Amino acid sequence: MLDDLRGPHARETARALPLALGALGALPTARETAAFAAGSIAVAVVFVESDGSLEAFLPAAGQYGAPRTVTTRFEPISRPSGQFNKDYRLSDAGWRWQIMDKLGYAHDGIDDSPLPERAYADSVRRETGADWAFVLYVVDSLRDADGMFPDGAIAYTADLYGPYMVLTYDNDGYRFRHFDAVLAHEMGHVFGALDEYAPPRPGYPSTGELASGYLGVRNRNALKGGTTDLPCIMRGSQATLDAFAMGELCPSSVGQTGLRDRDGDARPDVVATRPRFDAVRPTAVNGGVFTVTGLVREQPWPRGASSVGTPFRHDISIFVPHDLQFRVDGGEWLPLVATDGRFDEPVEKWTLMTAALAAGTHALEVQGTTGEPAGFVKELSAGP
Ligand SMILES: [Zn+2]
Numbered sequence: 551m552l553d554d555l556r557g558p559h560a561r562e563t564a565r566a567l568p569l570a571l572g573a574l575g576a577l578p579t580a581r582e583t584a585a586f587a588a589g590s591i592a593v594a595v596v597f598v599e600s601d602g603s604l605e606a607f608l609p610a611a612g613q614y615g616a617p618r619t620v621t622t623r624f625e626p627i628s629r630p631s632g633q634f635n636k637d638y639r640l641s642d643a644g645w646r647w648q649i650m651d652k653l654g655y656a657h658d659g660i661d662d663s664p665l666p667e668r669a670y671a672d673s674v675r676r677e678t679g680a681d682w683a684f685v686l687y688v689v690d691s692l693r694d695a696d697g698m699f700p701d702g703a704i705a706y707t708a709d710l711y712g713p714y715m716v717l718t719y720d721n722d723g724y725r726f727r728h729f730d731a732v733l734a735h736e737m738g739h740v741f742g743a744l745d746e747y748a749p750p751r752p753g754y755p756s757t758g759e760l761a762s763g764y765l766g767v768r769n770r771n772a773l774k775g776g777t778t779d780l781p782c783i784m785r786g787s788q789a790t791l792d793a794f795a796m797g798e799l800c801p802s803s804v805g806q807t808g809l810r811d812r813d814g815d816a817r818p819d820v821v822a823t824r825p826r827f828d829a830v831r832p833t834a835v836n837g838g839v840f841t842v843t844g845l846v847r848e849q850p851w852p853r854g855a856s857s858v859g860t861p862f863r864h865d866i867s868i869f870v871p872h873d874l875q876f877r878v879d880g881g882e883w884l885p886l887v888a889t890d891g892r893f894d895e896p897v898e899k900w901t902l903m904t905a906a907l908a909a910g911t912h913a914l915e916v917q918g919t920t921g922e923p924a925g926f927v928k929e930l931s932a933g934p
Pocket of ligand 1: 554555735739
């Protein structure tokens with residue numbers, strides 16, 4: 551799996567995001583189909599076979615995005631992989647574009663940017679309700695003489711954060727029984743982890759001074775320029791297989807994939823977020839009844855600075871505030887009401903109405919949850 555992280559490593563920078571995020575707030579945008587490896591992940595598996603037919607498109611029965619077999623005119627295993635070539639038939643675009651066409655995801659026909667798999671992954675994510683998604687092409691290599699692409703690649707990922715990876719059945723010397731270890735390594739790339747092997751060519755992003763991932767974590771376990779020498783699935787080759795067998799992911803890769811857990815509560819920081827309550831305004835109506843309005847917003851874990859890959863342009867959380875409730879004087883918890891009818895956005899206006907309160911001071915408690923619960927207590931003074 552040398553040289554297995556393709557792409558320019560910052561392919562979609564300029565047009566990655568509309569400037570106004572609008573109602574999405576901290577939620578991932580359509581282009582952000584992978585940011586950190588916490589939450590749920592949908593994998594759109596595409597089995598690629600070539601039998602010379604352009605017609606035999608055989609989607610598997612069942613859920614949208616479920617494993618499916620797609621045939622292409624080109625034999626993927628006999629095509630060079632990886633970097634886009636002006637003659638698309640000489641790169642993996644020769645068969646990927648056909649598959650994306652059949653699934654209804656347009657490619658641009660010029661430079662393969664944006665990658666059509668990005669839109670496919672995003673729709674699979676939305677249809678399945680997952681937090682993230684990527685496309686896994688499984689290429690039938692068993693009938694190929696040496697199980698290798700012409701340029702030697704047997705497994706690779708398009709770029710940091712996906713949106714697709716290509717694996718073969720026999721994975722060159724790794725063989726099918728190590729499919730899981732190779733998949734784990736490539737999934738590391740999908741969620742921002744860099745390789746740690748010595749750069750196979752100048753400029754390859756696997757050295758120790760680089761920072762990557764949503765949190766912008768240094769590649770400290772790199773063989774070249776690193777400061778640690780720990781077992782890790784990102785080390786490549788036999789070291790990846792050994793580390794996978796032991797379940798070893800070095801702290802650099804843990805950080806780069808967003809799984810860092812600074813407070814040691816067994817929940818990654820990026821999903822240990824809390825909502826914040828603002829603009830709380832109680833209004834005494836009559837007869838001791840109070841109406842209280844306010845805002846609740848998710849506070850995403852702040853992104854770090856990366857030196858490689860498409861930069862994140864906003865702080866991201868996979869949660870919106872939910873389970874919003876209130877009680878007075880330690881009584882029964884009652885639900886808050888979303889002003890727009892549903893708590894489904896990162897920032898929501900809410901309102902509540904108390905029962906008639908007797909003259910005197912009362913404690914109003916409000917709470918809600920994103921990654922973790924949070925809330926506040928406010929004093930209400932009723933009566934003459
Ligand atoms: Zn790699």
